[in-house]
Amino acid sequence: MTRIAIDCMGGDHGPSVTVPAAIRFLAEQSSVQLLLVGREEVLRPLLGAQADHPRLRVVHASEVVGMDESPSLALRNKKDSSMRVAINQVKSGDADACVSAGNTGALMAISRFVLKMLPGIDRPSLCAPLPTSRGHTHLLDQGANVDCTAQQLLQFGVMGTALVAAMERKEKPTVGLLNIGEEDIKGNEVVKAAAELLRRSDLNFVGNVEGDGIYRGCADVIVCDGFVGNVALKTSEGLAQMLAGSLRDEFKRNWLTRLAALFAISVLNRFKKRFDHRCYNGAILLGLKGISVKSHGSADELAFGNAIRRAFDAAENRVLERIAAQMAQMTQLQPLAAEEVQ
Amino acid sequence: MTRIAIDCMGGDHGPSVTVPAAIRFLAEQSSVQLLLVGREEVLRPLLGAQADHPRLRVVHASEVVGMDESPSLALRNKKDSSMRVAINQVKSGDADACVSAGNTGALMAISRFVLKMLPGIDRPSLCAPLPTSRGHTHLLDQGANVDCTAQQLLQFGVMGTALVAAMERKEKPTVGLLNIGEEDIKGNEVVKAAAELLRRSDLNFVGNVEGDGIYRGCADVIVCDGFVGNVALKTSEGLAQMLAGSLRDEFKRNWLTRLAALFAISVLNRFKKRFDHRCYNGAILLGLKGISVKSHGSADELAFGNAIRRAFDAAENRVLERIAAQMAQMTQLQPLAAEEVQ
Secondary structure, three states: EEEEEOOOOOOOHHHHHHEEEHHHHHHHHEEEEEEEEEEEEHHHHHHHHHHOOOOEEEEOOOOOOOOOOOOHHHHOOOOEEEEHHHHHHHHHHOOEEEEEOOOOOHHHHHHHHHHEOOOOOOOEEEEEEEEEOOOEEEEOOOOOOOOOOHHHHHHHHHHHHHHHHHHHOOOOOEEEEOOOOOOOOOOOOHHHHHHHHEEEEEEEEEEEOOOOHHHHHOOOOEEEEHHHHHHHHHHHHHHHHHHHHHHHHHHOOOOOHHHHHHHHHHHHHHHHOOHHHHHHHEEEOOOOOOOOEEEOOOHHHHHHHHHHHHHHHHHHHHHHHHHHHHHHHHHOOOOHHHHHHH | OEEEEEEEOOOOHHHHHHHHHHHHHHHHHEEHHHHHHHEEHHHHHHHHHHOOOOEEEEEEEEEEOOOOOOHHHHHHHHOOOOOHHHHHHHHHOOOOOOOEEOOOHHHHHHHHHOEEEEOOOOOOOEEEEOOOOOOOOEEEEEOOOOOHHHHHHHHHHHHHHHHHHHHOOOOOOOEEEEEEOOOOOOOOOHHHHHHHHHOOOEEEEEEEOHHHHHHOOOOOOEEOOHHHHHHHHHHHHHOOOOOOHHHHHHOOOOOHHHHHHHHHHHHHHHHHHHHOOHHHOOOOOOOOOOEEEEOOOOOOOHHHHHHHHHHHHHHHOOOOHHHHHHHHHHOOOOHHHHHHHH
């Protein structure tokens, strides 16, 4: 039985989304136990017929971290927030993973403070899959670290490799380095040093990948600093929204185009479904001694359910053990590399 | 009469694309004179009936810079390349602007060496428009500088403002700073310092813009370092290609979807045309004492024609004078800011 703690108060919509998503996931997955964390008086009435479900438990937490609250203040002052109590469940061993759609900065700060880093990893990194023309890829970091050293980019490669190996049973996932050209001479100093570290590692490094390579599926894992990763991700979201909006506008232009839309609707729906961002919701905060999953704040029931599923899959597939094992394999390389780069 | 020098040998397709594009532009625009630079024995036969056109001149250059050639070697050794001779025309005053689809690194290195920087500008910056849901925006730098100081990001804001003011007659174009959150505390140290400089400048600074804000049209000019800008641009290209490919696949799935495509074809074509990347081809290398325009290497005739048009418009609208004037306005702020940031 895999146990997932859910911060039910987080996100733009709070319990009205998180609780129904949890109940649905419980029905779909028989080997999960859910701990719903939040104000008991708010959560209980939403449970309805599921209130006494044997695999469901409400864990009371009196406070809520605001979406715009300062992460450091949330860390210091809100010891009984639903977010913190959910993370505490992982720390105490009462849960195997936790999920929150709350304040990203606070989730990172509190997860790091409570769970601590795995040995050999400097900073946690946000990682989620993205669709590609061949399937999907994992980009990390997606925004947890604005500045990274070459050593940290190497660690992202290790963690991404472990994640894909564990979740998708790929023995040697390919790792690419996000850069502005495929040639070795391209990029800034950190990226060039990271390329050197990746080349010397025992990871399956395939070299530099340009921005368009993300969606061409050039590698299973693509590493970059969190500033670049976040810009790539948000730029993609913005472009996809603009294109979708424009396609909709074109089909609504007049009665003829509306008629065309009727004929094309099933094709357009298949297309829409294939790239539905809700199916890619749930970024794992990798590098901690516990699994903490960040859902998009605006997630709806379907999207939040996918974040719960990601937490469940990560726990089931023992991602943490895999990262630790991969790091152990790397240790003989690290001191050499670290000296040369610093 | 505006005179444009064209490196006819550059790009993936060379003269077979550049010469027809030039001839078509000549027919469309009566106040342009074109200098076609390259091997005379290659170019002449392609001119056909236009060989004696009064506004067309072939300027012989014996060498060609290879698409994969080292920029520093091209700069040092190929003094008679079509690229260098085209840039020389601008330097000598024989042309008002030059265009090349050749090797980006070489074009930047040679343009900078031959034309020199404008006073007060540290580094050249690649700038081209991108479509948005409201019209278009100008993102810079798109890849000329992998690392930037805050001061350089401010200079990009100044140059972008001057470009949009000159080309689009907007008196106070809005300027945004590409970042990973809208709040002031977000981003790395360089970005935070740049925000401070931009706030104090007399530019119309609207604050941080996230990746999705590019396509929402949050600002007329969006500044970022060339690494981030290049990743944003290429990621967008990759996503657009994947989505277009997938939409095509969905409409080709079976005879029913092919029938739907027939009904939807005019709508789809309008949609396609609206975001045709060829219409956005032609990045100006800003900050030099001369106009040098970089076309995509793979540009076809339509795309290359748009790069020629961008060079023509920049020269006609006196972009260089506008940048110099904008820089002069800024000088009283600069010393203060530079001290505080360094």
